[in-house]
Amino acid sequence: MGLGTLEVPLELFALNRRRLVERIRPNRPENAIILLQGGNEVPFYDTDTTYNVFRQESYFMWAFGAIEPGCFGAIEVSTGHAHLFVPHFPKSYAIWMGPLHTPEDFSKKYGISNVHYSDEIAAVLKKLNPSVLLTLKGVNSDSGLTSEEAKFDGIDKFQVDNSVLFNEIADLRVFKTDLEIEVMKYVVETSSAAHRKVMRFAKAGRSEYQCESEFLHYCYGVGGCRHISYTCICASHTNAAILHYGHAAAPNDSLFDMGANYFGYAADITCTFPVSGKFTADQKLIYEAVLAANLAVFEAAKPGVSWADMHVLSIKTLLTELKKGGLLKGDVDAMITAGLGAIFQPHGLGHLLGLDVHDVGGYLENQPARRTHPRGIDKLRTARILQERMILTIEPGCYFVDILLDEALADPTLSQFLEPEVIKRFRGFGGVRIEDDVLITKEGVVNLTKVPRTVQEIEDWMAGKDDEKYK
CATH class of the missing domain: 3.90.230.10 (Creatinase/methionine aminopeptidase superfamily)
Structure with missing residues (x-):
């Protein structure tokens, strides 16, 4: 953040990804891919302003550390390679939001080599040819609410398994590095x-x-x-x-x-x-x-x-x-x-x-x-x-x-x-x-x-x- 505050190392999130892969790999099909969806900004009722300062969805934050809304993250279980998908804004956004960041900018910011735009997710995953997409779905025992499962246009073309990831990643989050x-x-x-x-x-x-x-x-x-x-x-x-x-x-x-x-x-x-x-x-x-x-x-x-x-x-x-x-x-x-x-x-x-x-x-x-x-x-x-x-x-x-x-x-x-x-x-x-x-x-x-x-x-x-x- 600033002078006197703590710098959070990118290795924190990279280590969490490695822990997750090590937990998942032994019992999953070869070439499985973990897919997580980050949070989105919430509008203030019917207005064009957001409800609050955006805070990232916690499971996504644990694995990727990206603080922007509208992101996805994928992890190849066989190799541990990570992919970050970020929003693809039109050039006109720069008028209101300042210079638009490129995938290369996000790669440097988060220490992830493979960064793509979120509208490319179906095409990128198709090239990776996963045997199955492991998505997150489970009930929070405190709130009774169900976690938001990753969804994107074209996901129906892939085999999806939402029965594995929730218990594994939730259990890993209990034990802090x-x-x-x-x-x-x-x-x-x-x-x-x-x-x-x-x-x-x-x-x-x-x-x-x-x-x-x-x-x-x-x-x-x-x-x-x-x-x-x-x-x-x-x-x-x-x-x-x-x-x-x-x-x-x-x-x-x-x-x-x-x-x-x-x-x-x-x-x-x-x-x-x-x-x-x-x-x-x-x-x-x-x-x-x-x-x-x-x-x-x-x-x-x-x-x-x-x-x-x-x-x-x-x-x-x-x-x-x-x-x-x-x-x-x-x-x-x-x-x-x-x-x-x-x-x-x-x-x-x-x-x-x-x-x-x-x-x-x-x-x-x-x-x-x-x-x-x-x-x-x-x-x-x-x-x-x-x-x-x-x-x-x-x-x-x-x-x-x-x-x-x-x-x-x-x-x-x-x-x-x-x-x-x-x-x-x-x-x-x-x-x-x-x-x-x-x-x-x-x-x-x-x-x-x-x-x-x-x-x-x-x-x-x-x-x-x-x-x-x-x-």
């Missing part, structure tokens, strides 16, 4: 610094949208991150109990869930802190209960451990701490069995992270299926066994959501564990979430996130201390 890890570290560090800036910016009288703006400005102005990975969740006071909140009003105690995006790679960090700079006794109680859950997972997670078991561990830790704080009573294991954890944390512990904020590969064939017990674990976006090179979020939370509290108090099985008068004190409290982006290594977990986490660290940072700690 060293080059990908460096980009992930950069975007997480940029997002961390932006969060730290917001923590000091947020003051009584300032609005949530102003805090969001401060985050966005830092990520783009300093980190070169033109995109964010999802709509910022900038929630103050009772809004912090709304899991996917937009923005409005003015801050009290604040939950900010925000992450930058750099060349497609996502960060996803949540910080919760008191705008006053000092935790009240109740804020400290709930915050430290969530932090205990976060740290319990951080200490236990390692290769070979079930992510679903980590979800249960976080819930058990949270309920134990709430019991110590006087909100709950009774046996914690019985609380988990009854489903009480989902009353206070209705979302999953965390998710895979990469080119999508809720990255792919969570529930693939031959991987652990989605669990249904205890209540709430079905919201977990993956139940995979942890392995080296996975990057995930650890994001336990505790929220006081009226509709869920009312349900629990009215349910004899759940209400036996509640202390109603203490629960009443926390009505309108909002919520706390602590979200870190972590890398699974041979030794365990490496936290990529660099923000104040303990009560003391947060209070010191907001008081203007500890600048040297994060340099």
Whole structure:
């Protein structure tokens, strides 16, 4: 991007193509070709403007790194040779868009020898004479949406197989290369610094949208991150109990869930802190209960451990701490069995992270299926066994959501564990979430996130201390 930002090497994408070919080659017919279609710009309803700054489709980005819309990419499985197909614009486009780039320009830009115009795709593929075109088609287990399968005029003249590629490439995306890890570290560090800036910016009288703006400005102005990975969740006071909140009003105690995006790679960090700079006794109680859950997972997670078991561990830790704080009573294991954890944390512990904020590969064939017990674990976006090179979020939370509290108090099985008068004190409290982006290594977990986490660290940072700690 610019001075001080990270240069993403073209080898990152070339390596991903080689990994894909190595995965596909053993069981595919000779002369098979992988075909991926990039994203297209989306018009703003019926206007001639686009909805947003274009961001490339993630599978295509993973393999080719091309950031322009309207592209295709092909990989010869037998040789690994790559072909990039770019839009062929009329000369008049140069009036509005500047000098038009040639295939040779794109070849130099992306390190791909074979670059053609997209209107030549049928002719080029015909010369290559593939035995089969392997296209991408599968259902995203988070959204329920089906990936866009490559299509072009003349594809009906080729044999097409869309049953193989999705599971293979989605699984490869779960495990990050060293080059990908460096980009992930950069975007997480940029997002961390932006969060730290917001923590000091947020003051009584300032609005949530102003805090969001401060985050966005830092990520783009300093980190070169033109995109964010999802709509910022900038929630103050009772809004912090709304899991996917937009923005409005003015801050009290604040939950900010925000992450930058750099060349497609996502960060996803949540910080919760008191705008006053000092935790009240109740804020400290709930915050430290969530932090205990976060740290319990951080200490236990390692290769070979079930992510679903980590979800249960976080819930058990949270309920134990709430019991110590006087909100709950009774046996914690019985609380988990009854489903009480989902009353206070209705979302999953965390998710895979990469080119999508809720990255792919969570529930693939031959991987652990989605669990249904205890209540709430079905919201977990993956139940995979942890392995080296996975990057995930650890994001336990505790929220006081009226509709869920009312349900629990009215349910004899759940209400036996509640202390109603203490629960009443926390009505309108909002919520706390602590979200870190972590890398699974041979030794365990490496936290990529660099923000104040303990009560003391947060209070010191907001008081203007500890600048040297994060340099």
